[in-house]
Amino acid sequence: MITRRWYRRSGQEANCREVGQVLQSYLDGEVEAGFTAKIEAHLEKCRDCGLERDTYQQIKSSLSRQAPAVDSAAIDRLREFGEQLTSE
Numbered sequence: 001m002i003t004r005r006w007y008r009r010s011g012q013e014a015n016c017r018e019v020g021q022v023l024q025s026y027l028d029g030e031v032e033a034g035f036t037a038k039i040e041a042h043l044e045k046c047r048d049c050g051l052e053r054d055t056y057q058q059i060k061s062s063l064s065r066q067a068p069a070v071d072s073a074a075i076d077r078l079r080e081f082g083e084q085l086t087s088e
């Protein structure tokens with residue numbers, strides 16, 4: 001996994017490519033704590049990566065707003081249930 005490889009090189013600064021590779025994991029909270037600081041330090045300095053993070057965050061928040069409250073299988077079950085009731 002990419003984050004582990006990077007972690008071993010602690011001491012070196014993260015570059016744009018590395019930040020880009022882990023940005024989604026970082027935003028999902030899947031990155032180890034030691035690393036989060038490194039990513040954040042880079043995002044502070046680097047406008048390009050900062051913008052990319054903003055874009056990801058916007059996508060994430062719009063996805064979570066649009067997340068279906070009910071999945072289609074549940075709707076099907078509900079419809080079947082309704083049909084059983086009316087046929088009896």
Ligand SMILES: [Zn+2]
Binds near residue numbers: 019042048050
């Ligand atoms: Zn960058």
